[in-house]
Amino acid sequence: MAEGQGADGPGPDGRAGWADGLRFAFGTLSVLRVRVERWDRAAGGRAMIAAPLVGVVLGAAAAGTGALVARLAGGPLGAVAAVAVLAALTRGLHLDGLADVADGLGSGKPAEDALRIMKQSDIGPFGVLTLVLVLLAQVAALSGQFSASPLRGALAVLAAAVAARCALAWGCLRSVPAARPGGLGAMVASTVTPAAAALSTGAAALLTALAGLADDWSALRLPLAVVIGAGCAALLLRRCVRRFGGITGDVLGAMAETAATGALLTIALAG
Template sequence: MQDASAREPARWGEGLRFAFGTLSVLRVRVERWDRPTAGRAMTAAPVVGLTLGALAAGAGALVAWRAGGPLGAVTAVGVLAALTRGLHLDGLADVADGLGSGKPAEDALRIMKQSDIGPFGVLTLVLVLLAQIAALAGRFDASPAGGALAVLASATAARCALGWGCLRPVPAARPGGLGAMVAGTVPPAAAVAATAGSALLLAALGLLDGSSVLRLPLAVAVGLGCSWLLLRRCVRRFDGITGDVLGAMAETAATGTLVTLALMG
């Protein structure tokens, strides 16, 4: 019989498979589907961000090197959307429709669950994608490597936001769905550790590129702050989180990170 210390790496392996299986198109076998595993998955989500971000960053940098920053930016954003099946973008649009409806929580949640996208969702998607592409175009124009780091930072910030959205005090807005599975599963210390580890890695990568050690971590912190504000608004408005809220938090963190890097120059 395995003791707890021997079993712990296997548990985190199960959580990592859960994370890749739910947050990406990469084909992995999810062996456990329960709340403890979901908590480990949301804690390990930055690993997914680093992986998908590296793939998108490489594609964007290659296109930027050959065809210029704007096309490189479009490529990076498109690759990230493809690698997630547009999951987070769909959540962002649904949350925008729910918040924009002005209806009580139950009606707003029903609007968010519908398959179509309303005017608030369309407008939000257009503005967010334009902001991401414009911010990345400037980074890729300045340096393909700098643009690649911006993509990596934004993808990592997006997945760090998932852990903060699933903190133990945060309730689920409704009993079913991914939101109910992951809500309240992440201890605050785990979210802090995952974010700090991601920030340290990005700081080291920033040094290799010759930029400030604080540049990328600061941009990630601002992006996470933006997603936290959205979380507070959604919890007050919907009485908790859903999978759509987590997707909206991810896109908000990514956009906040990219816009901050653009403003830093």
């Protein structure tokens, strides 16, 4: 623990504690009603490191729903239910970010114009196509897992949800600037050290490995999926930084969906 910092609140030097970061994380990354007491870069940085815990909670809810539907109505509908619950629990913000980034990257315009396109409320053809393909990929990958067994499908959902939130810390590395002032992207940009991002991802991978012990097939594949999913998001981050000059809230959302999809495809291919 840093000097002058409490374990559950801001210390006398004004630094954010982990409780502030958790409230920030759940308040901004989910529909759960959480009172965010600090809205600053210190709390935002802690939130991005702690984001995989949000993935555990949301992933568990989606996994349980998907497993129940799969038992009652089959694997494909279980997959649709799980994806729908994850989208509902995040207000669809990550999917919206994915569509906006696809429109910005696909526009071929200079960074300033591309960022303006991303801020518009409508979705262009690149965004629509990307959303359709990504959601189809997620549902198809999960359908196979739920059809194999509801438990295996549930574990895949959990791994995808955790991988999506692991990507956020990597998007907020201190070497990555904000693409524009204002918004969530500017609030959390350049707030996370590489060591903290690696520790967060490593802990999340270990957690999924422990969960995977419930199914021998999943014990090694789940942490591998988390790491590969985060790696896929890092490739998108590199492209966005080159194209836009930094990150925005949309870029972070797109990274989350990219990591989730990469994790699910890894699990499907490993099977």
